[in-house]
Structures are given as C-alpha cells and as structure tokens.
Amino acid sequence: MKIKSQKDFFAGVMFTVVGVAFAWGATTYNVGTGARMGPGYFPLMLGIVMAVIGLVIMFTGLTVETATGDPIGKWAWKQVFFILGANLAFGVLLGGLPSFGIPAMGLIIAIYALVLIAAQAGSKHALPSVLALATVLAVGSYIAFIWALKLQIQVWPTFITG
Structure with missing residues (x-):
C-alpha cells in the first residue's frame, strides 16, 4: 500500500x-x-x-491523493532544541534539583525563563512583546493556581521571600 x-x-x-x-x-x-x-x-x-x-x-x-504526496520536510532542530529546553528549564526552575544543589526558583521566574527560552525558537524576537507575554502568563498562572486553586507552589525563590 x-x-x-x-x-x-x-x-x-x-x-x-x-x-x-x-x-x-x-x-x-x-x-x-x-x-x-x-x-x-x-x-x-x-x-x-x-x-x-x-x-x-x-x-x-x-x-486521499495529493498532488505532491505531501513529503515530510527537514526537521526543525533549532525549534525542537529551544522548545524542549524551555520546558526542561521550567521544570528545573520550578522544583529545583536538590541532588545537584540547585534550589527551586519559583513559579514566576520559571515562567519568565520558559517564555524567554521558547521565544528563541522563532525567527523574530521582539523582546518587549515576549516580556509582555511572560508577564501575562505569570500573572494568569498566579491567579489560577495560587489564588483560585490554592495550590502550594513556591512563587518566588527563598532568597527573596526569606
């Protein structure tokens, strides 16, 4: 077939x-x-x-027959690297890696890192719009997870909150 x-x-x-x-x-x-x-x-x-x-x-x-057979193009390795890296950084910053001595940085810093790293996967980088998106996501996540759902997630690093 x-x-x-x-x-x-x-x-x-x-x-x-x-x-x-x-x-x-x-x-x-x-x-x-x-x-x-x-x-x-x-x-x-x-x-x-x-x-x-x-x-x-x-x-x-x-x-379903297509004119060209819709071949799969080359892998977008840059985008794969930055998107996976952004998710990995988010997880590490949110929860830390105690076995390696890396402390948790909290929800807000993790979201900013996620958005800033993932933005590198695109072809155009407009820092003001990326920071605006990160701010909207950070505020929305705080409202949804901390305020509304009352989840016990570290919001800020311990060196800031004490």
Whole structure:
C-alpha cells in the first residue's frame, strides 16, 4: 500500500502512538465506571479518542491523493532544541534539583525563563512583546493556581521571600 500523503500518515502515527501510550498508562490507575469515575478514567478515554483520531488521519494519508504526496520536510532542530529546553528549564526552575544543589526558583521566574527560552525558537524576537507575554502568563498562572486553586507552589525563590 502506497502512502499518498506522508504528512497525514506520520501525523496519524504520532497521534496513535501517544494515544495508546496515554491509555496504557491510565490503566495503572483505578479507572472506575462512567457513573463513578476513577483517576484513570479521563486519561484512558482521552488516550482512546486520540488513538482513534490518529487512525482516521493515518487512513486519510493512505487513501486521499495529493498532488505532491505531501513529503515530510527537514526537521526543525533549532525549534525542537529551544522548545524542549524551555520546558526542561521550567521544570528545573520550578522544583529545583536538590541532588545537584540547585534550589527551586519559583513559579514566576520559571515562567519568565520558559517564555524567554521558547521565544528563541522563532525567527523574530521582539523582546518587549515576549516580556509582555511572560508577564501575562505569570500573572494568569498566579491567579489560577495560587489564588483560585490554592495550590502550594513556591512563587518566588527563598532568597527573596526569606
């Protein structure tokens, strides 16, 4: 069978693999029933839906003819590096790495680092708009997670708050 749209086919493969992984991981939790849902119910259903959507997209990539076959282009390594690096930096700054002696820097600094590093993945860097976005995300995260949900997340580094 010939792949008629490489982009659709491999996007479907990605969706299917991620969906199956989520569904499989959710089975380690108590799933429960539709009337009495456990902590694994939502991830299981989300994984199943995602896998089914992936299968539909894969089928489309195998059956729908495109003019050029929609070949997959080169990998955008710069963007992959900066986006993954931004998420890694966010996790390290938010929680710290006590085994390496790196203290937690808190939510606000972690969000600013996330946005500033991820902005490097783009082709245009406008520092004022990046800082505005970081400020909106930091304020919104504070309101949502600290004020509204009352989560116990460190907001500032301990050398600032004492």
